[in-house]
Structure formats: C-alpha cells, structure tokens
Amino acid sequence: MRIAVTGSIATDHLMSFPGRFTDQLVADQLHTVSLSFLVDELEVRRGGVAPNICFGMGLLGLTPALVGAAGSDFDEYRAWLERHRVDTRSVHISELKHTARFVCTTDSQQNQIASFYAGAMAEARNIELRPVAERLGGLDLVLIGADDPEAMVRHTEECRGLGYPFAADPSQQVARLEGEQIRDLVDGAAYLFSNEYEKALIESKTGWSDEEILTRVGVRVTTLGAKGARIERKGEPQILVPVPQEKAKVDPTGVGDAFRAGFVAGLSWELDLERAAQVGSMMATLVIETLGTQEYELGAGRFLERFALAYGEDAAEEIRGRIA
Template sequence: MNIIVSGSMAYDRIMAFPEYFADHILPDKIHMLNVCFQVDGVTEHFGGTAGNISYALRLMGKAATITATIGHDHRRYFKWLESNDIAVDGIKIIDKEFTAGAYITTDKADNQITGFNPGAMKFSSELDFDSLDPENTILIASPGNLDDMINYPRRCKEKSIRYIFDPGQALPVLQPEDLIDVITGSFLLIVNDYEFDLILNKTGLTREELLALADNTIITLGEHGSRIYRNGTETKIAPAAPRGVIDPTGCGDAYRGALLSGLASGLDLEESAKLGSICASFAVECHGTQVYTFTPEEFEDRRKSY
C-alpha cells in the first residue's frame, strides 16, 4: 500500500519565560502593546503534520511518501528524516522561503504566545496524481498548504483514490462549501471534538448530516479516547495508558500515523484506531513531536495491556 502524507514541514522553536506574562502587560495600555520577554533559551524540534505523521508511520514499520514543501533551511530536517529512514524525494524545496516555523513562548502559568510563519507552506507541493496507482494508494490530507488541502482530495475523487481528510488547525480559514465538498465521499474524516463542532458551526449542518458525508468519521477525545462513526453506529476506542503525561503536542499526529499503518496492513478501522491510541500514548510521554520512540517489543507489551 502506497501511503501519501500531504501536510506541512515545520521547525517548532519553543521558549520558556520564567515569569508571568500578566506581570508585564498593563491592561490600560493593551491598545499600544510594546513588551519584551527575555526567555531562558530556545529548543528546536522538527515538526509539521507531514513530518510528524511520517515519523509515527516509520516507528510502526511503514514507509510513506511525503508531499509537502520546505524552505532553503531544509538541510537539518532532511538529515533528521534520512537518519530515521524517511524518504525526502516528494518534498519540494522552495529556495526563496524559510521552512514554516512556529515560535512558541510559554510562561510559568503555561500561557502561550505563538508566532507562525508559513514560509514555504504558501506553495503547493505539486503532487503528480498520474503516477499513483488508485488500487494501492491511500492519501491523508492534513493541515498544510490550503490549496493542496482542498485540491488533493478532489483529485483523489477523480482518480478513485481512497483519502483521509484531516483539516485540524486549518479549519478557521477553510470555506464552508469547500469543507462540505471535500468531506463528501472521503474514506475518513478525522477531527477532535472541538474541530467537529467548528465544522458544524461553519457549515450549518446538523450532527447527523455531517456524519453522513464521509464513509467513516473519527472524533478524537484526548485522554478519553476516540469514537468511530459509520452507518449510523458509534464504536468507542479506549485510550491507551501512558507511563505519564508530559506533553500532548503531536499526539494527534502519532495517532494518525499508527492508524494509517494499520490500514496499510489490511486491518479494519477499529483495529487501526487502537494502534493509533497506543502510539499516541508513547507520544505524550515526551516533550516535542518527533522525540518519542519505542521498540516493536515495547509496543507489543503496551498493546497486550491495552
């Protein structure tokens, strides 16, 4: 099974402010804000939905083709991917742009101020659909270039390619008519509970109408597991227990990567979602996204106790 992962490649730069933002912001001067927060340092992580999902897939023993864009500062990221045996052939380099980057500052109360530069993500990855075998391909369209998020599912429908739509943090800027069109006929819509409600709000659909658009829908619920909806039925997927929760960032992408690995292995959606739950439990045990790891034996041990 050829797995195509469409999404973003990004550097996440995380900074810790050792005080409280509120102590340095004057409420009566909020209209003319001019502040500087001196941080304790910067840690950089490899991120982006395409990178994160492909990393989880590799841990699960599967290879994916990444279709995404990256900037002229790509060398460190490519070196990381290659060291993890993840192919970079499908990643388009945009020489005149930086790689997409999130700059996240967190204070003592876990309040965050984030700046995001889309950089290379503003450009299409220009996936060649004519080179794909419809019978043996599954594509996931995750947050990344907005045109790709809408156009790739449409091309999948034209080519009879099975696809998963994962709108995530791009939902606020996606148009209602595009959302309805792309979700309709998809093999799977996967969102968290907030995102599902946001789609309802944007489209004006009822819950039942939205659930009827895709062949299957998965709603993830964080520590409460996930739910599969198909043909008017609901299947509960329990969460897998981590050793401890350190950072939930990226656990959704871990879930998606392991879910894809199950589907590519011929498992049904329920068994694949269980793999997603187990993989996500490893992801929350570490700071950062492509940081967690496990051996096949460790995964199997957790699967047995799941």
Template structure:
C-alpha cells in the first residue's frame, strides 16, 4: 500500500483548567504591568501536534501514515505509543539538545484560553527532506517551522508528489506572496473558514481564483459542515451529528486524515468529504486529540449508517 508523508509538528499538550473566569482576576487598566498566577487543580498531558494527530487518525482508517517532524530528547513516551501502533517513525528526527514542541493551555470556565507554545526542535524542520522517504504517493504540509514548510512544499512539487497545503496555526508566518506560492505548488488546500478569509485577504484572490490553482479547495465551517470547491462547482458536506460533544481539540486533524484517505484511494470528492466529516464527529466525542478508538470495520459501519452506501 502506498504511504502518506505528513509534514508538521509532533507535540506534547499540557491542558489545565482554571476553575473561575479570567476576567475576574485581570484588571483591564493594569494590563501594562500584568503579573498574575492561576491555581489550576486540573492538569492532563496529551500527545498532539498536527503530524502526530493526522497520522494517528489515518492509521485508524487503515491508511499508511509516515509522520515527518523534528522532536527532542523527551520524545520517548510518544515513540512508545506509535511503535505500539505500528506507525512508522522513520521520518521523525531527534534533536537531542532540544525539547519536543510543547503547548501549555489554560482554559477557564467560559472556555477562554491562554496558550504558550514552545517550538523546540520544530525550528529545525528544514533538516528533514521529502525525497528521503520511499513509496510516498501523497503528502500534506501542515503547521511547522516556516523554512521547513516552504522547503517541503517545494520538494513535494519537485518530486511530483501531490500534496495538501494546510497553513493552520502557521498562518501568521506567511504574507500574500508566500501563500500564492504554496497554492500554486499544492494539489489541494485545506483551511477553516477564518483561515480562508485570511488567505483571501493576504493574496488578494477570491475563492474562485484560489480554486483555479488547485484540484480542490476544502473549507471547514465548524458546526455548519464543510465545502469543497473544484472544477468551478461547490460540494456541501454536512456535519455528522456526534454521539456527544466532549472536546474539539484535534477535530481538524481528524478531518484532514479523512481527506488524505479518500484522496490517496482515488475516492470521489463527495465521499472523501463525508469520510472526513465522520472522522471529525468521532473525534469530538473523546477528550484529547488521540484518545478515540475504532476498527476499520466499525468505521465503515458508521459510514453506511450515516450515508447509506459503502465507500469501498
């Protein structure tokens, strides 16, 4: 089976809950000399990062993911999990004098967030090269170090490997000309609706112009589902109602894993979007980005129940 090279971060997420509202403890007229601490009785540590999350979800679907990223001296717990799952780590390189990327997220009772992110070894993502790995039929360039994202997109194009461009949280790193270059190199692009507006604003291109440079443009819209723009037409993909809503962290990555699976298996765009939508629904019912579980057969049964046909 061909493999998907997933370029992006592998990270540890420390998620804390402050059992009050931030605004009760921050004086607006004293922001200029802010010095405050929050007691956070609840703390959980999760495996995360876009490359790790997408790889985990593609594995659940029965695909062959190859996450590609730079990690640090503290990566062993992540390695242990992925080794146990049989997910290849051949494209994950260790910088022994740095830490694996870390996100420290504090939520209050209104779901406001204060986040600090330490990129660590991710700053060296350009030390990894697309051409070093065999049997790759598709790729994705997700949020990563700026130089690495530019290099990996160029290498996918040079090696004639179709890929998804997913700027995500890395959007602030790129101006309009950078984004135009990515779009012209990419085969597909996946963004949420806010990121889509940013891309339009920075490039000066509207959605029709962006779609002209791609085989398909995927725009997610949260609870409103997603839209696919291709060949001058649009396809509306409804959201799949979740069994329960627990935590949205990682839903976008689950969706992108569904896209990769459909595209690398030559499924039509409607079916591909529906697989992606169902993946997001199954993820949101579990806490953290990598704690949901199902077999390939269970997923297929979910799909048939939701859409009335088998995608195989």
C-alpha cells in the first residue's frame, strides 16, 4: 500500500528550571520583564505529527512517504527516520528557515514558559502531491495531518482533484481553523481522525451534526483516551475498541500519532476496522509508557504477547506474520 503522510515536522527543546518562575517576578515591574533562567536539563526530542506517524508505521514494517517542510538542519533527523524505514525524499528543504521548533522551560511547579517557531513549516503550502504519486507509482492513501493551514487545504483539494483517497486528521489545528476550512478538509475523506474534544469542535465549527458528517466521510475514528477508540460508519453499528493495560503513564505526547500509525498499518494489511484499531491502541500504549514520541521500541514478541493478552490469541495470530 502506497501511503503518504503530510504534516508538521518539528524538534522539541525541553528544559527544566529547579526554582519557581513566580519567585522571580516583581509585581510593580511586570511591564518591563527581563529574565534569564539557568536551567539544569535540556532534552532535544524529535517531533511533528507527520514524522511521529511515519516512525510508528516504519516500526511495523511499512515504508511511508513523509511529506512536509523542514530546514537545512534536518539532516540528522532525516538519517534517523530513514534508519526506521521512512521515505524522506518528498520533504521540502527551506533555503531560508530552520525546521519548526518548540522551546519550553518548565519550573519545579510544572509552570511553563514556551515559544513555537513555525519556520520552514510555512513552506509546506508549496508542496505538490502529484510528483510524490508519480515517484511512488500512485497513492493508495494520503493522511493529511496538522500542518500549515494553507498546506492542509491545498493537499486536500489536490487529493479530491486527482482521486487520491485521503484521511483527514486536523487534530490541534481545529482550534485555529474556521468552519469553512474544516468543512473543506473533512468533506469526502475516506477516514476522519479526531479525539473526543476535537470531534465536538468540528461539529460546532462546521455546523454539521454527527449524522451529517457520517454522510460525508467513509469512516469516522474518534480516540477516547483511556476509554479506547470508537469507529463509526453510516448505517453500521459503532465499534468500540478498548486500550491494553499500560505499565505506567510516563508521557502522553504522541499517543494519538502512534494510534494512527497502527491503524493505517492495519489497513495496509487488509485487516478489518476493529483489528486495525486494536493495532493502533497497542502502539498508543507503548508510547504512553515512554518518554519521547519516537523513543519506544516494538519488539515483535513483546508486542504480540501483550496484544494477545488484550485482544485474544486469535487476534494476535491474525497479525503475527505482519509484524516486521
């Protein structure tokens, strides 16, 4: 299955300050703040929704095409992704801007001061999907993730115009997008991904009811956190998929991306929707147990053992030969 994943490409720079920000603030000088915090730790993590999804798919043995914009500082990140089976040849490299960056300092009370630099991400709107399809010999699915809003709209319109099946995954950009933009991104999607809050926001902003959205998309997949995932299709009973028991809740960042990676991998293996969502839920569980969105390991035996424990031996047997 020839799959392209579009979306943001970013790195996260995370720092820890051992004191409290509030202790450094002078009430009558807040109009002219000038502070510098000596931090104890710095963690640089690979991120961005598209690489996170591609990384998970690569672990499962697929070779997805990453489509997005990055800066000239992308070389190390590119090498990492390629070592994990991700095709990065369709990444646009900006001549002027760095890769998008999230810089955040957290104090001892979990207060945060952060900045997000969009950088090269804004140039994703210049990327065309047709050359990607020509290079791959066609596209069986394009997952359109959170990105520069103009890029998201452009890629969706191109999929409609050229007949590429697409999955709409606006996620965190739903809060920024207007109703008309969201309608453009959702209408005609083969799959629509969101969490429960985003689902309600999509309905509120578009003015479409849950039932009407089901007439406009093929499959609606809603992640429910600890309650699992719900799959809906027009005229069909909904499917509820629970999540496996996690060993620990370490960091929820990237859990949704891992679910999508597993779900799409299941589709490529021609599993039914319930089994595909089970693969996605197992991937999500591995991520929540790990610090970092691309630091988890699959370990086929461990994956299958836990998958069988959660969903039964028959379910595990169905995917046994698929795990890379």
